[in-house]
Amino acid sequence: MGIRWQHIALWIAFIVVMLALPEFVSKGTLRTIIFANFLAIFAISWDVLSGRTGYISFGHPFLIGIGAYTSAILSYRFGFPVAASIPLAVVATMIGGTLFFLPALRIRGSYFALVTLAFMELMYQLVQVIRPDLTGGTRGMSGIETITRGAVNNYYLSFSLMVIIALAMWLVMKTRLGTALSAIGMNEESVRGSGLDTTKLKLAAFMIAAFIAGLGGAFYVHYLGSIAPRALFDINFLFTIIVAALIGGASTIIGPMIGAFFLTFLLEYLRPVLPGAERYFIYGGIALILYMYQPKGIYEVAKQGWGRLRAVRAGAGP
Amino acid sequence: MSYPLELKDVVKRFGGLTATNHMSFNVENGESLGLIGPNGAGKTTIFSLIMGEHRQTAGEILCNGEDISALPTYARIGRGVCRTYQIPRPFAEMDVLENIRLGLMPNSIWQMLTRNPDRYKEIELALSVGFSENDLNRHPAELSMGDLRKLELARTLATDPSIMLLDEVFAGLTAGEIAQIADLINKKREAGMTLIIVSHDLRSLEPLIDRAIAMNHGSIVAEGSFAKVMADPDVRASYLGGE
Numbered sequence: 001m002g003i004r005w006q007h008i009a010l011w012i013a014f015i016v017v018m019l020a021l022p023e024f025v026s027k028g029t030l031r032t033i034i035f036a037n038f039l040a041i042f043a044i045s046w047d048v049l050s051g052r053t054g055y056i057s058f059g060h061p062f063l064i065g066i067g068a069y070t071s072a073i074l075s076y077r078f079g080f081p082v083a084a085s086i087p088l089a090v091v092a093t094m095i096g097g098t099l100f101f102l103p104a105l106r107i108r109g110s111y112f113a114l115v116t117l118a119f120m121e122l123m124y125q126l127v128q129v130i131r132p133d134l135t136g137g138t139r140g141m142s143g144i145e146t147i148t149r150g151a152v153n154n155y156y157l158s159f160s161l162m163v164i165i166a167l168a169m170w171l172v173m174k175t176r177l178g179t180a181l182s183a184i185g186m187n188e189e190s191v192r193g194s195g196l197d198t199t200k201l202k203l204a205a206f207m208i209a210a211f212i213a214g215l216g217g218a219f220y221v222h223y224l225g226s227i228a229p230r231a232l233f234d235i236n237f238l239f240t241i242i243v244a245a246l247i248g249g250a251s252t253i254i255g256p257m258i259g260a261f262f263l264t265f266l267l268e269y270l271r272p273v274l275p276g277a278e279r280y281f282i283y284g285g286i287a288l289i290l291y292m293y294q295p296k297g298i299y300e301v302a303k304q305g306w307g308r309l310r311a312v313r314a315g316a317g318p
Numbered sequence: 319m320s321y322p323l324e325l326k327d328v329v330k331r332f333g334g335l336t337a338t339n340h341m342s343f344n345v346e347n348g349e350s351l352g353l354i355g356p357n358g359a360g361k362t363t364i365f366s367l368i369m370g371e372h373r374q375t376a377g378e379i380l381c382n383g384e385d386i387s388a389l390p391t392y393a394r395i396g397r398g399v400c401r402t403y404q405i406p407r408p409f410a411e412m413d414v415l416e417n418i419r420l421g422l423m424p425n426s427i428w429q430m431l432t433r434n435p436d437r438y439k440e441i442e443l444a445l446s447v448g449f450s451e452n453d454l455n456r457h458p459a460e461l462s463m464g465d466l467r468k469l470e471l472a473r474t475l476a477t478d479p480s481i482m483l484l485d486e487v488f489a490g491l492t493a494g495e496i497a498q499i500a501d502l503i504n505k506k507r508e509a510g511m512t513l514i515i516v517s518h519d520l521r522s523l524e525p526l527i528d529r530a531i532a533m534n535h536g537s538i539v540a541e542g543s544f545a546k547v548m549a550d551p552d553v554r555a556s557y558l559g560g561e
């Protein structure tokens with residue numbers, strides 16, 4: 001439904017360019033793109049839940065953290081192969097996340113955001129206190145098994161993961177499920193008035209978001225080879241995910257991808273100028289200006305620009 | 319004998335305010351019932367209680383003999399009851415057909431994922447409430463109040479109801495739009511739909527109903543034929559002395 005050949009062509013062109021990229025760019029740039037790929041995964045996950053339904057999650061690092069920690073502990077402490085620890089981590093994220101989020105899905109608006117934020121902070125505290133022999137406490141763990149070595153291999157791995165998730169979500173969101181989730185964001189009462197069980201729909205959105213966050217978190221920890229609570233359950237990390245989805249274009253798939261790449265490179269280019277956390281002020285400012293100019297994000301700006309270009313060409317043509 | 323819809327001694331309090339005060343009434347199969355009364359009489363609250371958007375403080379609501387008081391809204395809609403709102407509530411970023419699509423959706427995630435929307439049915443519903451083909455891809459912001467009410471009717475009809483609760487269907491409409499909506503309601507009536515209609519526009523309401531209930535302060539003031547209810551001195555008083 002609603003899939004046009006232009007869309008398919010764009011996806012293919014994008015994949016071809018990205019696969020050829022290691023031939024043209026430096027290892028350093030590839031490492032930056034690897035982070036962008038993971039950020040895109042997290043932003044897509046956030047968007048499935050929050051961008052569509054309007055239930056703003058401040059707890060995404062919590063979900064990513066369950067995935068990352070579960071896989072890290074299983075592989076590092078208990079010698080599980082990655083092929084087993086990652087799927088188990090995804091299941092743990094879906095179950096653990098549901099236990100916490102399910103009561104929260106019944107509360108609306110800012111309370112939902114606050115409650116989910118509390119989960120993140122709670123997780124941060126718990127990880128350090130409960131069984132530090134497993135979690136590594138405040139210092140975390142390092143020397144965790146990596147899936148592959150080198151910038152090029154990790155680039156291909158993270159890109160494949162990102163593009164598979166993006167394509168799958170693109171297809172899922174094209175179905176009536178995607179329509180219903182967006183409708184919840186516009187008017188939840190009317191969705192209920194249309195005979196639909198919105199709790200079930202929100203739970204579905206949440207399960208999909210948790211699946212992606214758990215998968216991304218687990219792969220991420222096996223890319224980094226280390227994990228520490230402060231890096232993960234961090235407000236800057238949380239805002240990077242949310243801002244990526246919002247400035248790219250919430251309620252789309254390509255939006256969070258664009259946003260993730262834009263932000264990652266922005267932060268990277270700001271690094272020599274502003275090495276500290278002040279960078280986040282700059283991107284906050286840029287995000288705000290972009291948002292004021294076009295609340296639907298960069299994707300919308302690009303779409304309108306493209307439309308205008310075509311109109312100009314058509315006007316100037318014979 | 320069971321009725322499509324029956325209220326038994328229903329009470330609804332909002333804090334200290336009694337919006338529904340021991341209301342009992344029923345509608346018969348295929349009947350069209352008019353619910354009238356001044357602003358704040360408690361008409362909309364009755365609809366919210368029937369749909370399960372608010373829960374009654376006491377009393378029972380029966381649908382075809384079954385007590386539906388504990389059921390969530392979607393389950394009541396699944397039993398064929400549906401309502402429109404005084405203030406239309408469209409999905410702002412969706413066009414007319416997509417709005418109707420929501421009403422047509424099955425309450426099953428699996429079917430949402432695996433079956434395509436029935437575009438044919440969407441168009442048919444849109445045209446049946448009086449949209450023209452040019453309107454199908456319009457967004458709510460581009461629609462008149464009359465069109466918004468039509469859209470809401472279409473989305474409600476999409477859930478395939480046998481009982482429709484229509485709240486202030488004529489409010490904010492032009493004479494032409496009123497005629498169009500009245501025509502539509504009449505068609506549904508002829509097709510056997512059971513209706514409860516709330517309207518301030520009594521002249522437009524009169525030909526559409528079999529029976530009227532007048533209420534004030536959450537209680538029934540008079541009940542019977544439209545002429546009989548309008549002749550009732552208490553009803554006259556409630557309108558004249560009304561807010």
Ligand SMILES: Nc1ncnc2c1ncn2[C@@H]1O[C@H](COP(=O)(O)OP(=O)(O)O)[C@@H](O)[C@H]1O
Pocket residue numbers: 332335336337355356357358359360361362363364
């Ligand atoms: N959600 C609510 N909370 C508190 N009071 C309400 C609520 N809904 C309705 N009321 C009150 O109940 C009374 C009946 O309202 P309503 O059913 O909307 O009347 P009507 O539709 O007949 O104009 C009014 O006094 C109104 O202020």
Ligand SMILES: [Mg+2]
Pocket residue numbers: 361362363404
């Ligand atoms: Mg009302």
